[in-house]
Amino acid sequence: MHRIRFLVLSLTLGFALAACAPATPKNATNKPAATPAAVVENPFFSSSTLPYQAPAFDKIADTDFQPAFEEGMRQQLTEVEKIADQSGPPTFDNTIVAMEHTGALLTRVSKVFFALSQANTNPTLQKVQQEEAPKLAAHRDAIYLNGKLFARVKMLYAQRDSLGLDAESKRLVERYYRTFVRSGAELSTADQATLRESNKEQSRLGASFREKLLAATKAGALVIDNADDLAGFSDADLAAAAEAAKNRKLDGKYVVTLQNTTQQPAQSSLTVRATREKLFQASIDRTEHGDANDTRDIIARLAELRAQRARLLGYPTFAAYNLEDQMAKTPQRAIKLMTDMVPAAVAKAKGEAAKMQALVNRQRGGFKLAPWDWQFYSDQVKKDEFKLDENEIKQYFELDRVLQDGVFFAANKLYGITFKERHDIPVYQPDVRVFEVFDADGSPMALWYADYFKRDNKAGGAWMSTFVDQSGLLGTKPVAYNVCNFTKPAPGQPALLSRDDVITMFHEFGHALHGMFSNVKYPLLTGTAVPRDFVEFPSQFNEHWADEPTVFANYARHYKTGAPMPADLVQKIRNAGTYGEGFATTEYLGAALLDQAWHTLPADAPKQDVDAFEAKALKQYHVDYALVPPRYRSSYFAHIWGSGYAAGYYAYLWTAVLRDDAFYWFKEHGGMTRENGQRFRDMVLSRGNTEDTDAMYRAFRGRDPSVEPLLIERGLKTKSVKKK
Helix, strand or coil: CCCCCCCCCCCCHHHHHHCCCCCCCCCCCCCCCCCCHHHHCCHHHCCCCCHHHCCCCCCCCHHHHHHHHHHHHHHHHHHHHHHHCCCCCCCHHHHHHHHHCCCHHHHHHHHHHHHHHHHCCCHHHHHHHHHHHHHHHHHHHHHHCCHHHHHHHHHHHHCHHHCCCCHHHHHHHHHHHHHHHHCCCCCCHHHHHHHHHHHHHHHHHHHHHHHHHHHHHHHCCEEECCHHHHCCCCHHHHHHHHHHHHHCCCCCCEEECCCCCCCCHHHHCCCCHHHHHHHHHHHHCCCCCCCCCCCHHHHHHHHHHHHHHHHHCCCCCHHHHHHCCCCCCCHHHHHHHHHCCHHHHHHHHHHHHHHHHHHHHHCCCCCCCCHHHHHHHHHHHHHHHCCCCHHHHHCCCEHHHHHHHHHHHHHHHHHCCEEEEECCCCCCCCCCEEEEEECCCCCEEEEEEEEEECCCCCCCCCEEEEEECCECCCCECCEEEEEEEECCCCCCCCCECCHHHHHHHHHHHHHHHHHHCCCCCCHHHCCCCCCHHHHHHHHHHHHHHHCCHHHHHHHCECCCCCCECCHHHHHHHHHHCCCCHHHHHHHHHHHHHHHHHHHCCCCCCCCCCHHHHHHHHHHHCCCCCCCCCCCCCHHHCHHHHCCCCCCCCCHHHHHHHHHHHHHHHHHHCCCCCHHHHHHHHHHHHCCCCCCCHHHHHHHHHCCCCCCHHHHHHCCCCCCCCCCC
16 A cells, blocks of 8 residues: 655745754854853753754753744854855855855754644744744845855856866755755845745745644544444544543543544544544544634635745746756646546546445445545455455554564665664653664664654654754764654553554655665755655655565564464455555545645636635546545645645655656565665665756666556556566
């Protein structure tokens, strides 16, 4: 199965800037100006003394963030102005490398703040985000719209072929120049003023969207009075629902919390149809009640502002602006990739629906299948046709075993790395775990944090980011983290995962490997700082190892007895194969094409009625199949309104092509071997953005990617057999 994950790389314009303003090296002299003693004690004002410069969460208070943001911006502007005001001619070192050394304090506070604002927020942090978001946008503009600084960068860009630079340094010059131009550096003074105001408004709206969505998702949870209405829940699921109610001071009741997607995992086991319908309606209506958490006005305005910004920068639409700097290059190419798959995906989904309806009829259900029935009857078909029971499967997927004997085991087989849990590194929430990562030669390589369980103050989905980026220039090693939203078991109960949860763990750890294996000199180019339609490639590729037989046999063991999953159950999973891919691909395409529809609006289009626009767009692209609504409806589509995936949600499919094509390379060259893993690490995972990603992939694969492996893996095409 292939599901869509949530990666947070850039939450606001300010956070995007933080990615190119790395932590200060240990010998740096970048210290704050004279400040009151209370401010000097702020833990962000100096590099952490913990291993790998990990955040000192035991010393960080909510009140530390705002002063650190303010001082961090002040420091970086001072540093940037000093670079811009130099009287001597620009050189690579005094301009480009000097820029790489700016903003140490701002990076430290941004990295931690935006991690917590997504994974462990509270009213104080939300207030800081609302106040600082427009300031961070203005701060970024103050750098990239600095005329004197741009003149220096532009001169170096023009001379780049004669500066004697190595390939990575030349790439750095090109990326800086491109960032300045795409940020409006060549606009007139009047247009720059317009752009500044637009950027500030967009940052405010983005922060507001995230806050409203979090509140709406919490408020939309389904509250159940009677356990009979949760018939079909396992004892562990029922205990978790009771615990969730208890945490909300609703003793004696049950709470089914919402995931960020349209369809909810609980629907697969709930036997009471009315409960399934209530849960589905709670999900799709969460942000459309006309109350304080309604997001529709915000997204309609964001769509307007983005289109206007694109026109100001010389592009017909925001999608055209955004995709020019991606592998796809144009929205037309992205849309074609998706629309070419729509007929086969919808046809496969309709075939799946027909099987479910036939089962309903055989059971004399007396109703036509509805969207809230899909998860339940899909599971029933698996039981009926493939003799596959998801609750039985869960017994063999205990979280820690999947992590240690699956995720870590696969990484060791491929790359030789090992892991040791650290209990001496402070964390931001008790559920968070920390592991030190060691390279094949035993040398310390990275820290990795795992935050797996859902909380009411955590954004939905799953993602990866870093607290510290790897940089040869700064001498820093990576400190990465994964965040997921698995159901937390009641005390004393095991954390049993669904099959989809297992794939999520492997996926997000693929992102972590991309960050941890980075072997790049310059911070701007490090780790996962690659085009959006390449960044999902390493993570989706890593999903394949969840099903590799030796890996699967190592972690798929009964949580009580430790016995391996029986061979007949393993075979049943294999027999089910691509069942469900029609649904998965169709709901994804619905969301991804909806994203393109919003972001191919021209600047002179009127402000849209969100619901009417959504219905029209789905019909236009022939993904208006009523039984399979989009994975995200517009009003809770966090990827495109509250994160960095605007006009970029297609990236999951684009990189799925790379993922499966690269996996077939492994199959053609001996499979899961250390030699193959090392080659992938050296040629892809360690390279960051040091070269064009198309060229990087071609160098690894030996040719351009083929879409055929993807179609075969999803059951949308039969594998051809060569005749002898």
